Amino acid sequence: MFHGPDPPPGSVVHPVRGKVALYNPLLHAIAQKYRTRVVDLWAMDVLRDPRAFSEDRLHFSPEAHRRIALRVAEELGLPVEEDWREPWPKPARRRDWLRARRDDLVWARTHFWPWLVRQIRGVSTGDGLQPKRPKLMPLKPPAQLTGDSEMVNAAG
Numbered sequence: 001m002f003h004g005p006d007p008p009p010g011s012v013v014h015p016v017r018g019k020v021a022l023y024n025p026l027l028h029a030i031a032q033k034y035r036t037r038v039v040d041l042w043a044m045d046v047l048r049d050p051r052a053f054s055e056d057r058l059h060f061s062p063e064a065h066r067r068i069a070l071r072v073a074e075e076l077g078l079p080v081e082e083d084w085r086e087p088w089p090k091p092a093r094r095r096d097w098l099r100a101r102r103d104d105l106v107w108a109r110t111h112f113w114p115w116l117v118r119q120i121r122g123v124s125t126g127d128g129l130q131p132k133r134p135k136l137m138p139l140k141p142p143a144q145l146t147g148d149s150e151m152v153n154a155a156g
Contacts, residue, residue, distance in 0.1 A: 001031050005041040008048045012057040039075050041068065049088050056111045 004020035004027075007013040013020075015073070024042055031038045041047060052064035059066065070084035097104070118125065 001027060001036050001038045003027060003040045003042045005044065005047045008052075010048055011053060021129065039068070039072055044068070044071060044084070046085060046088065051088055057107060057109075058111075108141060135144055 003024040006020070007017055020042070030036075030039055045051065046067055047060070047064055052061055052067075054057065054061045067084040070080050070082055073080045074084070100131075
């Protein structure tokens, strides 16, 4: 299980920060009840960097996913050679205000406006998509982890 992250100021999800803060202890209580591990994304300061988010400003970037995977491995006691806490590299140059507003306009045109139109029309991005596995099937257990074996996709 994962706690919700602490979104950076100015991010699309920052307005729901308070709700995430209320959600996390409830999730933690459920995890304790069922003796399930929790990866605390809220405590991962590296996820507060705007570069932790993809172009849509909603989902994590590939680098953020890599860092979360390292944190998961750490939680599971698996050996890792990199540290997810490693600070982001310094940007080559700081974006000026005008450049930031241009980026905001591109984002709004590319991501926000189409989303808003879909919401008004009552259309989901998943409408019309077929499921990858339409029939209920048993979950295959992953291969046993040994010294140098790799984890296999349990879903097959």
